[in-house]
Amino acid sequence: MANALLTTSSSLGVACSNTMHLQTVPVSAIAGGDFVRRSSFNSSFARGRSYGVLISRGRLRQEKCELRARTRSVRAVLVRDPPAVESAAGRFGGGNGSVRTVGRDDDSSAGSRNGAAVSTERTRGNRSSGSSSSGRDGVEFRKASEIMAGRGDKGKSGTSVREQEDVEAEARAALRATNVVEYDPVRLYERYSKQPAKVVARTVKILTTLGAFATDVLIDQRTGKLEVNMRKRAKELREKLTYLGPTFVKIGQGLSTRPDLCPPAYLEELAELQDALPTFPDAEAFACIEAELGRPLESMFSSITSSPVAAASLGQVYKATLKSTGEVVAVKVQRPYIEESVALDFFLLRGLCGLVNKYADLVTSDVTALLDEFARRVYQELNYVQEGRNAIRFQKLYGDRPDVKVPGIYWEYVSAKVLTMEWIEGIKLSEQARITAQGLDIIKLVDIGIQCSLRQLLEHGYFHADPHPGNLLATPDGKLAFLDFGMMSETPQTARFAIIGHVVHLVNRDYDAMARDYYALDFLDAKVDVSPIVPELKNFFDDVLEATVSELNFKTIVDGLGAVLYKYPFNVPAYYALILRSLTVLEGLALYTDPNFKVLAASYPYFAKRLLTDKNPYLRDALIELLFKDGTFRWNRLENLLVQGRKDSDYNSSDVMQPVLDLLLGPGGEELRSLVEKEAVRVSEALLVGTALQSFKSVPEPLRAFIDRGNVNSVIRIKESEEAEMLALREQVLRIWGLLRNSRGFDPSVLQPIVEVLRRSEAQAMGGRIAGNISRRLAARALQQLLKPAPTTAPTLS
Ligand SMILES: Nc1ncnc2c1ncn2[C@@H]1O[C@H](COP(=O)(O)OP(=O)(O)OP(=O)(O)O)[C@@H](O)[C@H]1O
Structure with missing residues (x-):
């Protein structure tokens, strides 16, 4: 029946955020025909975007929907009665953060209200927990063990049914988010150049607010009270940024992590912008959840805190319990009218940056480009579906580390403005006293953060670009949990x-x-x-x-x-x-x-x-x-790298030097081979001569007289300085060998390429005190000895 109501064709539908009660979905997602009403969709296209007027069943409802170009064609429009803000407020009330239990929903169609036969509610990267229950949404929840085992439910394509369900649930979430707007400076210009009154009013507000602060600081400076009033001014700045709204809060958050730009008093005050911001009315938040997800609150959650547990720049977070599974979740709801608010600010700031670029010669960077980059990121953060995807990607790349935790995403409860995640119990990394009181080690947690960041930045290149202390939690079992994946880079x-x-x-x-x-x-x-x-x-x-x-x-x-x-x-x-x-x-x-x-x-x-x-x-x-400087091998560099490298948790010594060893026998390795040959002579000399010298020294004094009148140097002919050098090299080589040998996973045979090089016929030109061929053979033999199956302790060549 629903199919008969469809208009044009596309794999994507449209949801209008500002209408909240209007939503379009693809045919496959439509099940409850009773709420699909006749609709028509007129669209006109301008600058790659379309603006549609939606008309539904006699009642003319004009809603301007901003659609992305790729979603121009719409397949069906679901029209629901607007959820009454008051009714949501009445049901959940305002409050002080207490949890209200929501009674059992008697609306039997609740589960399929959005038309989708919901079969998966969450996508959890680690899927370590889960309960088996039969949701009222027709949801079949599986036991975690089944999920972990990926039990024999692979489809023809090799993807498990579960994975398929996840993909579908995510796709449905994406459908609820096709109305998101992307940052487009040209469009902002078009939008606000037609609204001078708005622009002027906002400019005046910003200038007077920040001007008052600047004046206070100036007076402090003139009267020599800069230091004394520092804390007071920092607080003032925090309040003024909060007053100016999300864009300025974001700027303040950025400053709060820049000790190079801000004195400590400012850093501490601005750090409060991370998640202790003014809240917006709970009624609006609950109404937004219902409108965005298309279901009454009580059909989704058996309980939800009546006020937010945290309020951040772009949204506020509630703690809730899923009705279907009893799992505890964090529900992040976006602040109302946030796009309008940031859009105007970015328009103004861009104008300011243009002036700076033009007239401030001291500023060498392109500040407009920097602002555009920043604005693009803030806009990305406004799409919670993208944030959910980011969390999943982050989990896939880094969540396998035993000490890192990433919240799972519950796609059935996600839209552009609502994000439902696994609730993470933990203490913010900034609350160090509480962490220590729990018996957790801050330095260890920071180290987990550093190791994970290095892998993010330098291994996969995909990284959390907003790792402020409010987004990092220490869990009771000593893990580091990452939150807020809105800003990735x-x-x-x-x-x-x-x-x-x-x-x-x-x-x-x-x-x-x-x-x-x-x-x-x-x-x-x-x-x-x-x-x-x-x-x-x-x-x-x-x-x-x-x-x-x-x-x-x-x-x-x-x-x-x-x-x-x-x-x-x-x-x-x-x-x-x-x-x-x-x-x-x-x-x-x-x-x-x-x-x-x-x-x-x-x-x-x-x-x-x-x-x-x-x-x-x-x-x-x-x-x-690094290792071969000016034709000589720098053993101290290698030793240093080995000493440091083996401290890394992922270090596997059988991989060490592999890239160089691979090259050694390869076609491009001629130069390296000659360096290795030369070095082999030096080392074999050091090992053999050094061993002889040491052996001589270990001979009891009276017996030394038998060896060429007590002077070993007369046998080996060597200067004192050379002797010292040789012994030092010998010591170093043996130390390095010990480092390798005693490392986890080391297989001596990986050094075989060096032996191969020394055996090669072209390795003839071996200089040194010991004749070339002998030296080469000795070096090869010495290595061969070393490469024998590993003894329990490091060998000493002496
Ligand atoms: N999964 C979760 N489990 C527990 N608490 C959470 C969870 N997600 C968010 N929170 C709480 O809510 C706060 C704000 O969340 P989040 O940082 O995601 O919001 P935001 O609006 O994107 O913030 P920001 O201003 O940093 O961009 C967090 O600092 C944390 O206290």
């Missing part, structure tokens, strides 16, 4: 490798390589000559790196690089700011507990591991360059 692959290389070059004070990295990092144009940068980098870092690199804090490095690069026409792509921000936030959190915490020291094992094991040619070449 990506690091391009080339940049990921370049960053790893750059950090390693920095740690190894390889300033030439560091300067060249700025091309790969996209900071400098290939035409810019980097040679003058080298001495400047050396100047700055030789001083600050005086102690050890791991003692450097992140801010010093960033400031140092900034000071050097400032003089050159450099440009920092937006994602670097986000990367720096996420690591700075984590470093800041750790500093509260341990003032000596250094993010670089905590991250370096990851960098070392990547460099030692990654097969990417850029990283492999960076490793070779």
Whole structure:
């Protein structure tokens, strides 16, 4: 019956957020014909978007729906009676955060109200829990064990029925969100250039509010009370940003994580913008949930807090219990009219940025581009379906780590403005006293955050771009839970490798390589000559790196690089700011507990591991360059990398040096082979001669006289300085061998390529004190010995 009512064809339908009671869905999703009414849809297309007028059953209801171009054609329009805000308010009431139990719904059609035979309610990345119950929505819930086992319900395509259901549930959520608007500065211009009164009123409000604050700070400065009044002014700024609404709250949130821009008093005050913001009326929130999901509240939740548990910039969050399964969920509801509010602000701020670009010569970055990037992100955050997808993707990439938790998404209760997630019990990372009282270790949690961030930024490149302390929870079992996936970002692959290389070059004070990295990092144009940068980098870092690199804090490095690069026409792509921000936030959190915490020291094992094991040619070449400087092998660099790399939880020593070893026998490895051959001579010399020297020294004094009148050097002919060098090299090689040998998963046979190289016929030109062929054979034999099945302890060649 429903099919007969359809208009045009498309796989997508349309939902109108501002009408709340209107929704279109695809044919397959329509089941309850009683609420599908005759409808027609007229559309006109303008600038890739369509504006439709929807008319339903005699009663003319004109609703302007903004549709995305791709959803121009509509298949059916479901019209529901507008849920009365008052009735929702009456049922759930305002309140003080208490949980109200919602009585059993006697509306038997509740479950299929949106026309879909709902078979899956949630998509949980980890699916570790779940109950088996038969929902009233026709929902068949399975036991977690069944889900985990992915029991024999694979469809023909190989996808499990469950996965298929998830996809369908997500698609239905997407249908409820086809009305989302994307950031489009041109459209904003068109919209607001026709509404001068609105623009002027808002401009006056912003200028007077922020002007009053600026005046107060100016007076403080003139009267020498800047320091004394700092806390008061910080509070004032927080209140003024809150008063100005979501866009300014977002800006304040950004500032709250920038210790380079704000003094500590401001950082602390602005941090409150993270989730202690004014709430909007619960009645409106409940009405929004019903309208967006097309079902009465009581048909979905058996209980829901009567006021929000948290209110953030774009939405507020309720804690609820799903009626169908009894699972506890977090329901995030978007603030009303938020798009209108941010749109006008971005229009105004863009105008301001245009002026800055034009007249402020001191500002070298394109601030309009930065604002556009920021605005685009804020707009993305307004689509909760996208946020749900982000959470799922995040879970897939990083949720397998035993110490990371990501909330599952309940797609049947998701739309553009409503997001229902698994409830995460935990304490915010900013509440350090409470965390410690629970017996949890802040530094360990921060370390989990850093390790997970490094993998986000540098492995998959998909990262949480808003990791403020309000979005990070410590769970009772010591895991780190990530919340709020509205703002995600990506690091391009080339940049990921370049960053790893750059950090390693920095740690190894390889300033030439560091300067060249700025091309790969996209900071400098290939035409810019980097040679003058080298001495400047050396100047700055030789001083600050005086102690050890791991003692450097992140801010010093960033400031140092900034000071050097400032003089050159450099440009920092937006994602670097986000990367720096996420690591700075984590470093800041750790500093509260341990003032000596250094993010670089905590991250370096990851960098070392990547460099030692990654097969990417850029990283492999960076490793070779690092190890073979001016034709000699730098054993101390290798030792340092091994010492650091094995601290990484994912370190597997059988992968170590694999990229280099692979190259060694390959067609492009000639240069490397000759370096290895040369080094093999040096090492075999050091091992053999060093062993002889040591053996001689272990001979009792009186007996030494028998060996060439007590002077071993007369046998081996060696200077004292060379002897010291040789013994040091021998010690180092044995230490490195020990590091490898004692590492988890090390298989000595992986070094076979070195033996192969030494056996090759072209490896003839072996110089050194011991004749070439002998040296080569000895080196090969010594290695062969080493490569025998592993003894329980590291071998000593002496
Ligand atoms: N799954 C969850 N379990 C428990 N609490 C949650 C959950 N999701 C959100 N919260 C609470 O709600 C707060 C706000 O949520 P969230 O950060 O997702 O909202 P937002 O409007 O996107 O915030 P922001 O201003 O950071 O962009 C969180 O800081 C947390 O206290």
